[in-house]
Ligand SMILES: O=P([O-])([O-])O[C@@H]1[C@H](O)[C@H](O)[C@@H](O)[C@H](O)[C@H]1O
């Protein structure tokens with residue numbers, strides 16, 4: 691078959707739209723907030739319900755045995771987070787949960803699909819803005835069906851950079867994060883931003899609204915779909931030390947080009963994080 695994954699790609703767009711409608715509806719009623727790894731790592735019933743809807747729809751369409759699933763809330767409940775060669779869906783049902791809880795208007799559904807550990811397509815539905823970002827490997831990136839492209843800015847002094855501080859508030863890490871941000875701000879760049887959703891941040895790189903987004907501490911489900919979208923919009927992905935991008939490493943720089951990426955990397959103060967695919971520690 692020439693084009694084995696087109697049906698899966700189209701279906702992912704449909705499912706992301708359905709999930710986004712659920713999130714919008716849930717945002718109109720009272721939101722019950724729970725916490726995960728810390729008191730600022732929020733989760734809601736909507737995160738869990740929407741993940742069930744997405745994985746349920748995909749299993750119904752593609753069969754349970756042949757496809758694998760890595761979903762943020764399933765992993766939080768103890769499922770493994772290892773990328774194999776099998777066709778694998780990587781899902782963040784509500785990226786920007788803190789935004790969702792507070793009514794800060796950037797919340798995204800992120801669905802990616804990998805085969806032989808290579809990302810084939812990614813769909814990010816920024817559901818409060820009603821923007822459907824999507825990209826398939828080798829076939830370009832789109833927002834609401836219009837082609838998108840990264841910015842052509844090469845001068846770091848003319849750039850806007852996005853970063854986030856994540857949910858780990860240990861003082862050593864926060865100090866490193868803000869030291870990095872200070873150094874980047876003082877290069878100087880035009881501005882520093884953050885939407886509160888990694889998936890949306892990557893789409894902002896892909897549309898050329900900003901030149902780069904980097905973060906240490908994100909998870910594979912936050913960035914897998916965005917990774918395809920950035921690449922297909924002409925951008926690049928690197929590790930924060932300038933090495934190759936590794937989806938499971940929880941470290942990433944996405945940028946419009948190599949010059950901007952490498953200039954930012956010079957300023958990043960890295961800190962250790964546990965890989966997504968690290969063996970689960972027995973308590
Ligand atoms: O928890 P969640 O809202 O799905 O995802 C979070 C968001 O993408 C946030 O922008 C990023 O800074 C965090 O690292 C992520 O964990």
Ligand SMILES: [Mg+2]
Pocket residue numbers: 782784785786888911912
């Ligand atoms: Mg997320």
